[in-house]
Amino acid sequence: MKYYLTAIVLALTAILIFTGIKGQKAPEREAIIEPLKKESFHKITGTIKKGETFFNIFKKYGLNIAEFFKIRDAAADVHHLREVKPGQQYIISVNADKSVNSFSYWIDDDSILSIARKDEDFKSSRIDIEYEKRVMHIGGVITDNLISSIGEGRENLLLALRLSDIFAWDIDFTSDLRNADTFKIIAEALYLNGKFKKYGEILSAELINDRKTYRAYIFEGNEKADYFDETGRNLRKAFLKAPLNFRKISSYYSGARLHPILKVYRPHHGLDYSAPEGTPVSAVGDGRIVFAGTKGGYGNLVEIRHPNGYETLYGHLSKINKEVRNGTFVEQGQIIGYVGSTGLATGPHLHYEMRINDMPTNPLAIKMPSGEPVPASLMAKFREYKNMMDIRIASIKIPSFTFAEKISGNSHSDKL
Ligand SMILES: [Zn+2]
Structure with missing residues (x-):
């Protein structure tokens, strides 16, 4: 019932309507050393460069290598420091004597490895990043291909792939799309400090492909959440x-x-x-x-x-x-x-x-x-959720087109 409840809560929040959102590209960050007023320590902030390790970073800033090994061992309980990814952020706060006071590394979009000094040792913990959830309405006309039609940037690419996964049993996204096909997506959008960070689940979607309408609604049927069509049939x-x-x-x-x-x-x-x-x-x-x-x-x-x-x-x-x-x-x-x-x-x-x-x-x-449909006992709940999503879908306005031209074509010969 998770998505059903989420949707009710989200229904009360502000509605954002986006048509063809712009990419959310994170700016390149250079490492900067920032002296803190009155304090005797400073902060080293940066992002992991390609091929860079924390061992390199400790050497680069002249930090205590013996402490690096202690920090590495402490980190192992949460995340192995050898598995760092380029582009991820880190903050090391350093005392005046170059000993480390605390250490943070952004493991992924959802968690931070945090290490704090405890006397002569270090203790690690995982901090979950808490996002604010909103609902985003996205709609548009497919021109050229699905990815470029949804928008630029990594998050829009991931959203396009998710949409293609939902309909992968009915639509061949590599050859079925036509110019003037349209898509509408109701998705969870995760915000941090008021800024859009990434998409969560797609709650509902509509795709009009070659004048045929396909709809999907996420719903927790028996055990796990799945996507169902308007009649409660599983899309799998x-x-x-x-x-x-x-x-x-x-x-x-x-x-x-x-x-x-x-x-x-x-x-x-x-x-x-x-x-x-x-x-x-x-x-x-x-x-x-x-x-x-x-x-x-x-x-x-x-x-x-x-x-x-x-x-x-x-x-x-x-x-x-x-x-x-x-x-x-x-x-x-x-x-x-x-x-x-x-x-x-x-x-x-x-x-x-x-x-x-x-x-x-x-x-x-x-x-x-198809896979398991919505169980009869949950059909009333499913319909309620579906109706709520339909209202949102209907609120997305897409300019109408009068032509429908096949994107692919051409002749081809083959002996087998
Ligand atoms: Zn053949």
């Missing part, structure tokens, strides 16, 4: 819409740099996804590998057997992942290999087939059973 299905997963591709091509609009062709029993060599290929569903190797015109091929007589095949791969071997199990979304042009292929593309009881079938046409 046995198979993903496509083997070239938007999230996997986007992170492979380091996010927003790529505009992953791929092309799909259907010249035979399978589907051909035209994609650059090396694009990661994901298993569309859980299953057992029954073939991983070279097979005639297929080139490097992976065959997965799924429950209920389903089988999927992925051909022309440039490389098959090492863990993907005959008899091993793979999970939905797991990367099994990479797009290539091995076997009979005129250029890099993925050849994808689905069979039911050995009969070739069109994966785009089959009706898939």
Whole structure:
């Protein structure tokens, strides 16, 4: 009931309407030494540079190395100091004799490692960063691709990927999007000292793709929260819409740099996804590998057997992942290999087939059973939550467009 309650609380807070928010890029921070008035110690503030360690930092500022080892050992209870990440902030307060008084390191967006001197020793603790939660309304028209349409910066990229995850069973974000498709998102927005920091969960979303409307509502059904459609049906299905997963591709091509609009062709029993060599290929569903190797015109091929007589095949791969071997199990979304042009292929593309009881079938046409729906006992609560979200969704205004043009297109030939 977490999201339901959150939504009620949030419903009372101010509504922010954003259409095409600007990126929230954190400014580069240089290390600065800041003398404190009247005190005999000073603060060293900075962010971890690429390849930098705290050992380097202690040496750079002439701090006591024996104390570094004590601090490192104290830190181990909370976070290993060798696992520091570039870009993360730290503050070291130093006494006049160069001994360390206290030490803080921002582990991630949610917690700080805090170390304080206790006589000759140090004691560590974890401080949770408390965010103020607000609700943000985001809406827009998809032009070019989903990522650039939501906005610039890391947080908008993560939001786009989350949205693609929610609809990954119904929409192939690498090839289904059309110009003039629209999206509306109701998301938790986490603020620190009045400033937007990051998005929390997407509470509800609407996507109009090729004039068809898709809706999602987060709700805690039996045990865990899931996304459901307006009738309470689970959005999760046995198979993903496509083997070239938007999230996997986007992170492979380091996010927003790529505009992953791929092309799909259907010249035979399978589907051909035209994609650059090396694009990661994901298993569309859980299953057992029954073939991983070279097979005639297929080139490097992976065959997965799924429950209920389903089988999927992925051909022309440039490389098959090492863990993907005959008899091993793979999970939905797991990367099994990479797009290539091995076997009979005129250029890099993925050849994808689905069979039911050995009969070739069109994966785009089959009706898939969904995961557990909203339980009947919670349906009234779900509807109440849905109605609340619908009001928010309806309040987002998007300029209307009269054209609907397919983004992808082009001809392509293939021998398999
Ligand atoms: Zn093919």
